[in-house]
Amino acid sequence: MAESIHARVSRIVQATPVHDIHTHLYDPAQGELLLWGIDDLLVYHYLVSEASRQMEVPLERFWSASKEEQAGFVWQSLFIDHSPVSEACRGVLTTLNRLGIDPRKNDLASLRKWYAAQKPGPFIDRVMQTANLASICMTNSPFDPVERPTWDHGFTRDPRFVAALRIDPLLVAWPETAIWLRDQGYAVSRELSAQTLGEVRRFLADWTARIDSRYCMVSLPPSFTFPADTEIARLIEGAVLPHCRDQGQAFALMMGVKRAVNPRLRMAGDGVGLADLNALQALCAAHPDNRFLVTCLARENQHELVVLARKFSNLHPFGCWWFTNTPQLIREITTMRLELLGTSFTPQHSDARVLDQVIYKWHHSRSILAEALTEKYAAAAEAGWKVTDAEVQRDVSELLGGGFHRFLSGARVRAD
Ligand code: HDL
Ligand code: ZN
Numbered sequence: 294m295a296e297s298i299h300a301r302v303s304r305i306v307q308a309t310p311v312h313d314i315h316t317h318l319y320d321p322a323q324g325e326l327l328l329w330g331i332d333d334l335l336v337y338h339y340l341v342s343e344a345s346r347q348m349e350v351p352l353e354r355f356w357s358a359s360k361e362e363q364a365g366f367v368w369q370s371l372f373i374d375h376s377p378v379s380e381a382c383r384g385v386l387t388t389l390n391r392l393g394i395d396p397r398k399n400d401l402a403s404l405r406k407w408y409a410a411q412k413p414g415p416f417i418d419r420v421m422q423t424a425n426l427a428s429i430c431m432t433n434s435p436f437d438p439v440e441r442p443t444w445d446h447g448f449t450r451d452p453r454f455v456a457a458l459r460i461d462p463l464l465v466a467w468p469e470t471a472i473w474l475r476d477q478g479y480a481v482s483r484e485l486s487a488q489t490l491g492e493v494r495r496f497l498a499d500w501t502a503r504i505d506s507r508y509c510m511v512s513l514p515p516s517f518t519f520p521a522d523t524e525i526a527r528l529i530e531g532a533v534l535p536h537c538r539d540q541g542q543a544f545a546l547m548m549g550v551k552r553a554v555n556p557r558l559r560m561a562g563d564g565v566g567l568a569d570l571n572a573l574q575a576l577c578a579a580h581p582d583n584r585f586l587v588t589c590l591a592r593e594n595q596h597e598l599v600v601l602a603r604k605f606s607n608l609h610p611f612g613c614w615w616f617t618n619t620p621q622l623i624r625e626i627t628t629m630r631l632e633l634l635g636t637s638f639t640p641q642h643s644d645a646r647v648l649d650q651v652i653y654k655w656h657h658s659r660s661i662l663a664e665a666l667t668e669k670y671a672a673a674a675e676a677g678w679k680v681t682d683a684e685v686q687r688d689v690s691e692l693l694g695g696g697f698h699r700f701l702s703g704a705r706v707r708a709d
Pocket of ligand 2: 316317431
């Protein structure tokens with residue numbers, strides 16, 4: 294019996310290693326920065342948000358507890374007292390299940406025992422193999438006082454972990470960052486003079502070289518507008534975009550995040566707002582020689598982002614970011630992108646903060662991608678265009694990192 298289209302597509306999607314283009318994971322040589330294991334899985338801020346609505350203990354008690362105790366509160370409230378039906382809860386279950394652990398037969402103590410028996414090196418290999426990852430792109434910040442010393446000290450890179458330069462404080466907190474830059478030896482002043490912009494470019498070039506950064510990234514609030522007489526807009530236009538052109542780097546914009554909506558939740562306290570994509574339209578139009586990688590946090594921004602990508606070939610939409618990383622929205626967004634962009638986008642990144650998470654993030658997303666692609670191939674077949682396995686493989690390789698790497702390299706694509 295001929296293999297169904299869905300079986301063929303699923304086989305190829307599962308077998309194609311993925312380049313995970315945005316995570317918060319670190320090179321194993323950066324030590325404790327690379328999180329893994331059951332306690333880190335359970336105190337993931339997505340789960341803390343959800344647990345804060347259900348757990349018996351007050352938030353202040355939660356924050357004063359140890360990581361193990363916090364994991365216990367999350368496990369009790371989201372897995373024992375209530376069924377683990379949220380996407381983040383299902384993620385823990387999928388991860389354990391695909392590591393060969395029956396979550397129903399294991400209490401927290403036995404899960405901890407299992408993890409305690411894992412050695413970092415072999416565990417990392419096992420996780421990357423289980424998730425079928427070709428590479429992991431980190432989020433590397435010169436502004437992070439914990440991460441920066443690892444670069445000062447230097448370390449032998451694991452080629453599977455590639456770097457991306459994260460510059461939020463430079464753009465969203467310029468006055469304080471100007472002082473910090475001066476302490477770092479860059480002759481900047483508060484006003485954005487030509488000298489200051491030149492020094493900001495030198496800082497960007499220094500760190501791009503230091504970490505061998507693949508692209509430059511920033512997350513932006515819903516209030517971001519461009520063009521504008523704001524420090525963000527002037528730093529982007531006067532320093533970041535020229536830097537990216539000089540270095541042949543793409544600029545990644547993550548748009549629509551509202552930081553610290555509820556500060557009591559700490560890292561779990563960020564929210565979402567509608568981004569003004571007129572700013573993105575103006576950036577793409579005014580800077581045709583720059584390449585923009587963009588993801589939006591609001592569901593309501595997704596259609597406009599896709600239509601803008603049809604207008605500007607220097608715009609590459611990627612991922613179902615954070616609050617849109619749910620089966621329902623991944624299905625909706627991926628189908629929208631296939632129907633309006635063909636395969637000229639990157640459907641997903643994991644945003645993983647704990648290494649083991651890449652197992653569930655990619656297991657869940659691969660199955661939805663396979664379904665969405667199957668629907669489109671079946672529709673093409675109905676119209677007389679049966680795709681070959683080689684063509685499916687070409688498309689899937691494009692979607693799981695090939696198109697991203699071509700876009701980074703500046704390979705021109707035709708405009709709409
Ligand atoms: O700004 C970002 O890169 C976001 O992804 C945040 O890190 C957020 O906390 C997150 O992990 N989302 O998935
Ligand atoms: Zn992120």
